[in-house]
Amino acid sequence: MYSGRAMEVFKTRKTPPASYFASFKNWLPIMQNYEAKKPSYFATPPTQLINALHTALTQILSGSLNERFAAHREASQRIKKTVTSYGLKQLAEKPENQANGMTAMYLPNDLEAPEILPKILNRGVIFAGGLHKEIAAKYIRFGHMGVSVIDPKRDDIEKALKVLKEGLGDVGYKAE
Numbered sequence: 001m002y003s004g005r006a007m008e009v010f011k012t013r014k015t016p017p018a019s020y021f022a023s024f025k026n027w028l029p030i031m032q033n034y035e036a037k038k039p040s041y042f043a044t045p046p047t048q049l050i051n052a053l054h055t056a057l058t059q060i061l062s063g064s065l066n067e068r069f070a071a072h073r074e075a076s077q078r079i080k081k082t083v084t085s086y087g088l089k090q091l092a093e094k095p096e097n098q099a100n101g102m103t104a105m106y107l108p109n110d111l112e113a114p115e116i117l118p119k120i121l122n123r124g125v126i127f128a129g130g131l132h133k134e135i136a137a138k139y140i141r142f143g144h145m146g147v148s149v150i151d152p153k154r155d156d157i158e159k160a161l162k163v164l165k166e167g168l169g170d171v172g173y174k175a176e
Contacts, residue, residue, distance in 0.1 A: 021045070059147075068150060069100075075149040075157060076100040079142065082161050086168065086175035091132075091139055101145035104130070108173050112137040119167040125160045 010024040017023040033040035083105050091104040113129040120127050130136035148156035165175045
């Protein structure tokens with residue numbers, strides 16, 4: 001079961017749990033029944049998600065978090081510098097407002113996301129369209145995080161930057 005301390009925290013908490021399926025309130029009777037050798041059922045835990053979470057956390061915590069954060073900052077700055085050299089402007093103009101795991105950039109010359117995203121996808125790279133409903137078609141998003149940044153044997157970022165430049169060329173924009 002759980003430690004006495006964990007149960008005390010559960011009993012005295014003032015806010016409801018954020019997850020229905022992870023709630024002690026729902027699971028405690030089931031666990032008590034199992035301890036009393038009376039099988040019970042509440043829900044099947046999402047074992048694949050639990051295993052995936054364990055794997056992800058193991059990978060993330062296998063090294064220094066400071067080094068991981070620094071690698072993401074460095075990759076982000078390199079990407080932002082490159083897309084700026086292509087003549088693209090970022091949505092977040094101030095560097096302190098720019099994410100280290102994603103770059104959102106306006107498309108040039110009234111180009112819209114549905115015109116370029118398939119060209120990029122045809123080269124084996126996935127960029128995402130915009131989310132802000134008023135300007136969604138005017139920009140694209142480049143996610144750069146996790147293994148694509150951390151694993152030195154991968155060339156995901158360089159390939160994505162190259163494909164972005166080629167995709168822009170396919171629609172008649174010359175990226176420098």
